[in-house]
Amino acid sequence: MISIITPVYNAERFIGSCIQVVIDQNCLNIEHIIIDGGSTDRTVEIVKQYAEKYSHIRWISEKDKGQSDAMNKGIAMAKGEILGILNVDDFYQPNVLNRILKIFPSLPEPTLLVGNCNVLNDQDNIVQINKPNNLNFLALLTGIEHISTFPYNPSAYFYHTSLHQTIGLYKVDEHYAMDIDFILRAVQVATVNYVDEIWGNFRLIKGTKTFNDLQSGQCGYRFFQILKQYRKQLPLSQQIRINTVEKRAHLQYFLTKNIKYSMRFLKRRISSFLKATYI
Template sequence: MSRSALPLVSVITPSYNQGKFIRETIDSILSQDYPNLEHIVVDGGSTDETVSILQEYASKDPRFRYVSEPDNGQSHAINKGLAMARGEIIGWLNSDDTYLPGAVRKAVQYLQSQPACGMVHGQCEVIDEAGVPFSTFASEKADAQNLYQSCVVCQPSAFIRTHVFRQMGGVDEKLNFCMDYDLWMRIAKVHTIGFIPDFLANTRLHGSCKSATQWHSVGVPEVLRSLAKNYSSIPSHWVSHLSQYRSMGVIDLLRQLKTLRSNSSRITGMNRYRDLWAPPILRVTLESESTARAQLLLVKGKVPGAPMQLPKAFSLTALVNGRLAKTFTVTKAQFALEIPLDTANQVNRIDLASTSMIQPAVPQIDGLRVGGYLAEEVLPLNHEEAIIYQAFRQ
């Protein structure tokens, strides 16, 4: 079959300061036995030897092209490459991973034989810094049900029809770690995902890669956010596996998630004292982005010096935008309130009135306190964040 009769495959490689590995990545693509492909490297302005390597390949192989300029990270680079791609099928190979011989040909043959499939993936070897295999990725046939349980697609082995990738709007640029897993979830909702039980690629695990350095700080919060976004729940095994986030510990997880996103709801005004003591009426104003409206206001409170069970209960009444939202009875020294917000509004004003008049036993920064409790944490939660909190609060 002539080259022109075969679909063009565009392989996208996001890159930044991976000069140590990128030559091996490029060679694994350009040496494929599939004749109709192009390789696009989207480099974020590397300062190591990467750019000189890219210039070398661009000067000698017409199938290779690149851009090197500052970008907003890996997800942005992938979407830039998607916009540049001319092919009918997209391969996505990071700048420290490699294809195995025959990978592109096998993927194209499968997609040609299975027109209902929106993408296909295969098995992956896990290699070390020197390129030596030491494990295999647990790949299997993927659908919406088993992707809910875990990521069974190893990204270097995935090939996606271009129209499907574009239909999804590319990868989510708010994600820096699990943008691939999130993409598979979204694709599985509307397309069949094929599986080739052959090894197609190598994924490299080394000391400086994100999988080794950012799993707990970035990976876990982003995976949970993606599950909440796509399924509106968190699988029970994630909750049991991450037991350190149960109960009040989930606050740390939510706080970390908020630092990773630019469109979280934000508090624009609050009359809580500097020492965290709440006045008799705690007033909070918060604003949300239109695409991520706040759903709950979480207030984590504490009655200082009180025993675990309060000798006398007190109540907290929440008004949202002047309307009664909920009344809470506080019986324990530590408590958490979930105040439902008005999701129709981007701005919410909350008044939380206390019936307690406990006076602090220690001197305070701003004088007398009579609100009865410390408002240790005041966090607005959007839909996804509320799902994560509720999953781990038990």
């Protein structure tokens, strides 16, 4: 069985479509666990309406300490040996869950199974496709484009529920980058399997927690603070190696960017000169 956990709070705009997305997967061996944080809008009312019709939906509504706490409650309730997190405003590609159930029996336990993820804007247009094809612990801690090497959203990865017995639960005091912290712990223990298929859809839309965090600049700062914590746990030789690789990457990025800028500037000057000459 696969257990899909959805943490939610005051999301009447999305909760119905989120539940329907799981229903439309037409997956028989599934439970959808919805953990509501005590919503004051119509969220609970909508969940109740669906739960009365579909027996695979299990839910609770009570105050919690945030998204990580809600996910941990869902993990404690989960009966499936496979786990997935589906945030209320995200969704799966068609027939993904049956595909996951077909793959997992041949995988060692615990496994982290990762696919690709569409990043969507307010109009549900694809602005990027996240392809996290190098989930090696040291690789994740190295390089200038750290964030792009991580899975952007849990709608595109699944794992054995037993993984939490080894690495622990999501950090309750982490309200934004809990998935980054989870990935860094998971890849050190689990067998990581990457499949070059699009499984999830991540809505990066105005007004959501993630969008606001990115806009404020706090997301990047928080991300690098987490990386710094994990780097400190490495042997000194590996820390030096990572710092050296990163400095080279930053230098290359700086030179490339400035060369491109210089070429654009030169082209503009030449164009202006030619216009002045022939006028």
